[in-house]
Amino acid sequence: MKSLVTTFLLSILLSFSCFSQKLTSDEILNRAIAYHDPNGEWDSFAYRLFFDQDLPDGSISKEIVELNNATSYFKAKRQKNEVEFGLSKDSCFVISTKKLPCERITMMRNYYLYLWGLPMKLKDPGTNLDSKVREGKFGYTDCYILRVPYEKDIWYFYFDKASFAMKGYEFFKDEAKRIGERIELTGELSIGNMKIPQNRKWNNTHDQQYLATDKLVKAEKLD
DSSP: OHHHHHHHHHHHHHHHHHHHSOOOHHHHHHHHHHHHOTTOOGGGOEEEEEEEEEOTTSOEEEEEEEEETTTTEEEEEETTTTEEEEEETTEEEEESSSOOOHHHHHHHHHHHHHHHTTTGGGGSTTOOOOSOOEEEEETTEEEEEEEEEOSSOEEEEEEETTTOOEEEEEEEEETTTTEEEEEEEEEEEEETTEEEEEEEEEEETTTOOEEEEEEEEEEEEOO
16 A cells, blocks of 8 residues: 555656656747647748838838748838839849839848748747746746847747747847847737737837837738
C-alpha cells in the first residue's frame, strides 16, 4: 500500500513539474502563429486591403494595398495625394505625376509585409529571436514578451499568456533610454482562416505622444 501511495504522489509531482515547465521563446512564437495563422496561409496571401489612418489632427488618410506573397507583388494607392505605386517581380512602378524612388517603394512594401504579417514574419531568415522569455503586462493583459534585436532597433512583442494572441509591440531606437514607439493592437479581422489584428494605435514610448491609428477596414481576395 505504501509503495502505491508513493508512486501516486510521485506521478502527481511529475505532472505538476511538466505543467510548470517554462515555454521557450520558439514555442511561444509557434503557438502565436498557430493562433493567428493556423493553416499557414500567409505565404500564399493574396488580398486587397483597405486602410483608414486616424491622424492626431482628426483627419483620416485612406489607402488601398494589394499584396500577393506568392508572386511578391505589391501595390499601394493613397487617395489623399492620388499616388499609386508598387513592385512587380522586383520592378518598381509609379502611376502619378509625382516620382518615387524605387528604394522608397521597396521600403513601403517591406513595412506592410512586416507589420501586417506579424507574428509570422518573425520566422524570416535573419530574425534573431532572443532565447530569454520575459513576462509582464500589456495594458491589463498578462503576456509573454519576446525580444528581437535588429541592426537598427530592438523590438519587443507581447503575447497573451492564455490565448497566445499578439496584443502589441514596441521598438526602441535607444533601448537604454526607451526612445521608440509602442503599438497597441485591438480587434481582429478574419481573412480566410487567419486572425489579423485590425487596429494599431501608435504612441511614442518616451513622451506618450499619440501618433496615429491604422485601421484595417476590410479585405478582398485578389483575382
